Amino acid sequence: xxxxxxxxxxxxxxxxxxxxxxxxxxxxxxxxxxxxxxxxxxxxxxxxxxxxxxxxxxxxxxxxxxxxxxxxxxxxxxxxxxxxxxxxxxxxxxxxxxxxxxxxxxxxxxxxxxxxxxxxxxxxxxxxxxxxxxxxxxxxxxxxxxxxxxxxxxxxxxxxxxxxxxxxxxxxxxxxxxxxxxxxxxxxxxxxxxxxxxxxxxxxxxxxxxxxxxxxxxxxxxxxxxxxxxxxxxxxxxxxxxxxxxxxxxxxxxxxxxxxxxxxxxxxxxxxxxxxxxxxxxxxxxxxxxxxxxxxxxxxxxxxxxxx
Amino acid sequence: xxxxxxxxxxxxxxxxxxxxxxxxxxxxxxxxxxxxxxxxxxxxxxxxxxxxxxxxxxxxxxxxxxxxxxxxxxxxxxxxxxxxxxxxxxxxxxxxxxxxxxxxxxxxxxxxxxxxxxxxxxxxxxxxxxxxxxxxxxxxxxxxxxxxxxxxxxxxxxxxxxxxxxxxxxxxxxxxxxxxxxxxx
Numbered sequence: 001x002x003x004x005x006x007x008x009x010x011x012x013x014x015x016x017x018x019x020x021x022x023x024x025x026x027x028x029x030x031x032x033x034x035x036x037x038x039x040x041x042x043x044x045x046x047x048x049x050x051x052x053x054x055x056x057x058x059x060x061x062x063x064x065x066x067x068x069x070x071x072x073x074x075x076x077x078x079x080x081x082x083x084x085x086x087x088x089x090x091x092x093x094x095x096x097x098x099x100x101x102x103x104x105x106x107x108x109x110x111x112x113x114x115x116x117x118x119x120x121x122x123x124x125x126x127x128x129x130x131x132x133x134x135x136x137x138x139x140x141x142x143x144x145x146x147x148x149x150x151x152x153x154x155x156x157x158x159x160x161x162x163x164x165x166x167x168x169x170x171x172x173x174x175x176x177x178x179x180x181x182x183x184x185x186x187x188x189x190x191x192x193x194x195x196x197x198x199x200x201x202x203x204x205x206x207x208x209x210x211x212x213x214x215x216x217x218x219x220x221x222x223x224x225x226x227x228x229x230x231x232x233x234x235x236x237x238x239x240x241x242x243x244x245x246x247x248x249x250x251x252x253x254x255x256x257x258x259x260x261x262x263x264x265x266x267x268x269x270x271x272x273x274x275x276x277x278x279x280x281x282x283x284x285x286x287x288x289x290x291x292x293x294x295x296x297x298x299x300x301x302x303x304x305x306x307x308x
Numbered sequence: 309x310x311x312x313x314x315x316x317x318x319x320x321x322x323x324x325x326x327x328x329x330x331x332x333x334x335x336x337x338x339x340x341x342x343x344x345x346x347x348x349x350x351x352x353x354x355x356x357x358x359x360x361x362x363x364x365x366x367x368x369x370x371x372x373x374x375x376x377x378x379x380x381x382x383x384x385x386x387x388x389x390x391x392x393x394x395x396x397x398x399x400x401x402x403x404x405x406x407x408x409x410x411x412x413x414x415x416x417x418x419x420x421x422x423x424x425x426x427x428x429x430x431x432x433x434x435x436x437x438x439x440x441x442x443x444x445x446x447x448x449x450x451x452x453x454x455x456x457x458x459x460x461x462x463x464x465x466x467x468x469x470x471x472x473x474x475x476x477x478x479x480x481x482x483x484x485x486x487x488x489x490x491x492x493x
Contacts, residue, residue, distance in 0.1 A: 003395050023395075026395065027395075027396060029398075030379065030381070030382075030396040030397070030398065030399070033398070034382065037432045037433065038432065039431065039432035040432075041432075042382035042383060042429075042432075043382070043383060043428065044383075044387050045387075048388075072382075302382075306387060307388075308388055
């Protein structure tokens, strides 16, 4: 196994190779053991300063990154766009350059524009971690999803995974497609045709319009959230109809004569993509995903910081 | 970097004698091991600690010795300084070390930095009553920090461009200790 990442930023899964992904998993496995200790902190990044720039709302990812940074003993500064000089007209590159001149070593950024982190990496001399950029990529989410599945299934080679829901607006879907494919899984997408990107086949992914057929085919169902905040028009008749056609409930699961793994990146619209009886049944790995998120983010920042 | 095989300092029979002596010394000081635990420093101290445990159990008839393995990668003081990432190994300590005597076990004691990292890492598992250090090889003139072993198998006076490597039958095919000289230095 490689002992170094092939990249100096984490902009997307697209830029990682299989060795990088396995190196991150192996490191995360050790960090998972660390965060289950009574004392959950290690001193690895004690001389590293990390800025978390969140230009878009986030609960889970922000807390997860911040916890990961603190458990690595990094110094952390937080920034949210609502209380910043962005509202005074400062450009993204200027804002970040100003922050970097205060001797910050790494930038974790979430931004509503697709490609924002790639733009930043091209224009700024610092280590960038993409924490989600518009409808483009959310690499740490895909890594923690894949890591959780590898923990349950051993490996993803030849496994069948269906991603259900709003593929068009989902950065999680795109990152997950790249990650699952790089790890050897077969991937299908399922959802209303209006929420499936036109050129999805170019990613080596098939479209299955029928959820029941998709569930019968798969080993893993990766359910996505309907991203109402990114929809500027109506993509399906009603939430109720969406839930009926593409939501997962206990009845649909009981009809399958096999066990499947159910993932969701959160936040969940209860009763839309997943019904409460499925969420609370203990058959999903949603909370494992959240726990693994901290370990994966520790691994990513640890491996990137070692290149600084 | 290529290395030349230089000199075998210890062969299997000498190594076996030394291991038996170390086990006996531990037995003298800790008798039934009711309040003592063994912790091998990953990766190279793992096999040594298993062998010591086996000898204590077989030759001295001590039962239920607690043995754990401690990885120190995330506690090292050279992170990011040598432009290489050190891959971590598994830590498995499934018992409390609170108020116990901990015997840290490693194959070669060189600069003392690994042991310092191990002492920091150990704090995550409780407050031991006492910590001792067992080292198979002590490179006594190469220390960067004030660390000394309590139990030492063999002292080796090597200079800095030399390397002492302990080989074990289980992973390297033979039980022996070699002294290497790095090429080009």
